[in-house]
Amino acid sequence: MSLDADRDVxxxxxxxxxxxxxxxxxxxxxxxxxxxxATGLAGAGVAVKRCDNSGGSAGDLTVEYSRQTARLANSGAADAIAAAEIDDVCYIVDDQTVAKTDGTGTRSPAGLIAAVDASGVWVRIDETLAALAVA
Known part of the structure; x- marks a missing residue:
């Protein structure tokens, strides 16, 4: 079967x-x-499949991922993202959570905030956008 969309690996x-x-x-x-x-990272996408390279070296395995708008968990307290931050950059907390700030220089950009609702934060994840937004 041929591809019907871009695939990133x-x-x-x-x-x-x-x-x-x-x-x-x-x-x-x-x-x-x-x-x-961590610093020095740029949000790349969402993993399509599980990849266990826990016992491997860099580059031993590849992971398929998708650049997309994805729902992620909202950080808490003063770093919670609100609707007023739509189109701003948000920052990586962990593999499912984003925050409003870079945590005084401790976090890397995840992407651009597309929407905020009761389910979480919708983020346009694309490393090119993330890098440009903080340049």
């Missing part, structure tokens, strides 16, 4: 267990990691 960093549906990011080496609070 990238190398997974060493010691990573990425779950299907997880927010993933690209590190400075070009490898994909599960979302986490």
């Amino acid at each position: 990238g190398p997974v960093a060493a010691s990573q267990l990425i779950f299907a549906g997880a927010l993933i990011a690209r590190n400075a080496s070009g490898d994909l990691v599960k979302g986490l609070t």
Whole structure:
């Protein structure tokens, strides 16, 4: 069967267990990691399938991912995202959560906020957009 949409596949960093549906990011080496609070990353997409490279080296495995608008969990307290932040950059907390701020320089961009509702934050995840938005 031929493809009917773009498919993105990238190398997974060493010691990573990425779950299907997880927010993933690209590190400075070009490898994909599960979302986490760290600098030097850019939100890349959402993992389509689970990838267990927990015992492997960087690049031993690849993961298929999708650049998309995805619902992620909203951070809490002062870092919670509100409707007023639509079209602003949001930042990676973990593989399912985003925040309004970069946590005083401790978080990397996830993408652009598309919507906010009771279910969470809808984020346009695309590493090119994320990098441009904070440049």
